[in-house]
Amino acid sequence: MILENVISDARDPSAVRWDIELQDGHIQSISPSKASPDTPSQLLLPPLCHPHIHLDKAYILTCNNRSSPQHPDYSDLCPTSGSFNEALVNTSRAKERYTPEDLYLRGSQLLATSYTQGVTSMRAFVELDHVTGTLPLNVAIRLKRDFAHLLELQICAFAQDPIFSTAHGDANRAIIDHALAEFGKSIGALGTTPYVETSREGSLMNIKWAITKALAHNLHLDFHLDYTLEPPSSSPTQRPLTYSVVEFLKEHNWARIADSSKTIVLGHCTQLSMLGNAERKTLAEAIVASRLPIHFVGLPTSDIFMMGRPGPDSDLSHNRPRGTMHIPSMIEELGLSACIGVNNTGNAFTPFGTGDPLQLASWAIGIYQVGTVKNAELLYDCVSNRARRAIGLDEGEQYSQIRKGQKLRGMLLLRNQEVVELPGVLRKSTMAISSRQRLSLKDVIWDPPESSLRSIVR
Numbered sequence: 192m193i194l195e196n197v198i199s200d201a202r203d204p205s206a207v208r209w210d211i212e213l214q215d216g217h218i219q220s221i222s223p224s225k226a227s228p229d230t231p232s233q234l235l236l237p238p239l240c241h242p243h244i245h246l247d248k249a250y251i252l253t254c255n256n257r258s259s260p261q262h263p264d265y266s267d268l269c270p271t272s273g274s275f276n277e278a279l280v281n282t283s284r285a286k287e288r289y290t291p292e293d294l295y296l297r298g299s300q301l302l303a304t305s306y307t308q309g310v311t312s313m314r315a316f317v318e319l320d321h322v323t324g325t326l327p328l329n330v331a332i333r334l335k336r337d338f339a340h341l342l343e344l345q346i347c348a349f350a351q352d353p354i355f356s357t358a359h360g361d362a363n364r365a366i367i368d369h370a371l372a373e374f375g376k377s378i379g380a381l382g383t384t385p386y387v388e389t390s391r392e393g394s395l396m397n398i399k400w401a402i403t404k405a406l407a408h409n410l411h412l413d414f415h416l417d418y419t420l421e422p423p424s425s426s427p428t429q430r431p432l433t434y435s436v437v438e439f440l441k442e443h444n445w446a447r448i449a450d451s452s453k454t455i456v457l458g459h460c461t462q463l464s465m466l467g468n469a470e471r472k473t474l475a476e477a478i479v480a481s482r483l484p485i486h487f488v489g490l491p492t493s494d495i496f497m498m499g500r501p502g503p504d505s506d507l508s509h510n511r512p513r514g515t516m517h518i519p520s521m522i523e524e525l526g527l528s529a530c531i532g533v534n535n536t537g538n539a540f541t542p543f544g545t546g547d548p549l550q551l552a553s554w555a556i557g558i559y560q561v562g563t564v565k566n567a568e569l570l571y572d573c574v575s576n577r578a579r580r581a582i583g584l585d586e587g588e589q590y591s592q593i594r595k596g597q598k599l600r601g602m603l604l605l606r607n608q609e610v611v612e613l614p615g616v617l618r619k620s621t622m623a624i625s626s627r628q629r630l631s632l633k634d635v636i637w638d639p640p641e642s643s644l645r646s647i648v649r
């Protein structure tokens with residue numbers, strides 16, 4: 192296979208174009224391109240990664256199942272208020288209807304869509320509780336096997352519901368324990384949601400339990416954490432749980448006991464955006480000094496949909512603080528490890544969006560108000576290399592210099608079109624408009640190419 196007119200360093204729009212002959216996914220020969228100046232170039236880029244996406248909940252509201260015993264109808268579960276509580280309640284009702292066929296179809300639709308968008312790795316959350324049992328996990332294990340030639344699916348066994356409070360806490364915890372014992376080899380990460388416990392004490396027990404289990408089963412750890420815009424006051428009950436995670440990881444000797452490849456991911460953490468600059472800096476310094484492999488995953492499209500809702504009696508109902516972690520600043524100013532993820536698509540937690548990481552990175556420019564070329568390059572990193580690092584996958588080569596023998600299989604290739612053809616004035620005639628060319632990461636992030644222009648090098 193020959194790739195013509197390839198730009199391999201998309202940080203430099205004037206970079207040399209190459210003609211590359213590939214054999215078995217590796218560079219057989221490489222030479223400066225002989226293509227004419229009008230030939231559209233192609234960009235070679237690191238593949239995309241979903242560091243945080245929910246597998247079993249994808250497309251509940253957009254699958255449009257025609258009701259059958261295998262494929263349940265969810266159409267009565269569309270949001271009416273769009274509130275977080277409604278999303279929790281309606282998703283619990285949806286989970287009662289899950290079938291293996293339905294989970295497999297929606298899951299494979301998510302994986303297929305992701306692959307065509309340029310995703311080759313992901314952390315997929317599957318819920319385990321007294322309603323679902325281990326069904327979503329069993330289906331995820333089949334999907335992991337059936338898609339293994341296309342992408343790396345890291346399964347996160349996930350407790351969305353309380354495991355230390357409510358009438359079902361003990362049952363929920365027992366199901367996760369059972370899943371870890373029986374299917375541990377197929378599970379890559381353990382995830383919980385400490386903020387859903389009904390007391391502070393329950394949240395702290397949730398965190399300690401998850402750390403102990405992750406260490407015992409040699410898993411990555413992942414918390415949905417501090418999902419509120421309540422300002423942390425001096426009251427210990429409103430202190431962000433991020434502090435407790437760091438303290439408990441130290442108490443449990445994570446750095447000494449855990450396999451060095453295992454990471455800890457903290458998702459959402461919207462409350463950190465409410466800290467004063469000095470306090471956030473102190474927290475960041477404590478995390479950096481701890482040398483713990485903690486990564487933050489910002490979920491901005493989910494967060495701004497759910498956070499900052501006005502109360503029913505609000506006199507300022509149009510004033511909606513769209514709080515989310517400011518990931519670019521956390522990386523560049525605070526020196527933290529961080530990336531961004533889609534979280535949900537087609538369900539009550541995030542009904543909108545195609546799940547495309549490039550579209551997410553593009554929206555992030557507006558959400559974070561970051562408009563420089565360097566910002567665009569960082570945002571590309573946040574949905575590719577940084578996302579892979581967060582979930583403990585190898586960082587991958589940077590590919591700024593390509594050479595003979597190098598493996599290109601698995602890289603993302605973006606094609607440019609020469610022209611767009613439209614119907615002409617006369618029947619059967621056409622108008623051809625020269626296409627704008629995407630030559631750099633900035634072009635890709637500011638104006639993401641449609642999926643049909645993307646492919647993974649095989």
Ligand SMILES: [Zn+2]
Nearest residue numbers: 243245415534
């Ligand atoms: Zn999530």
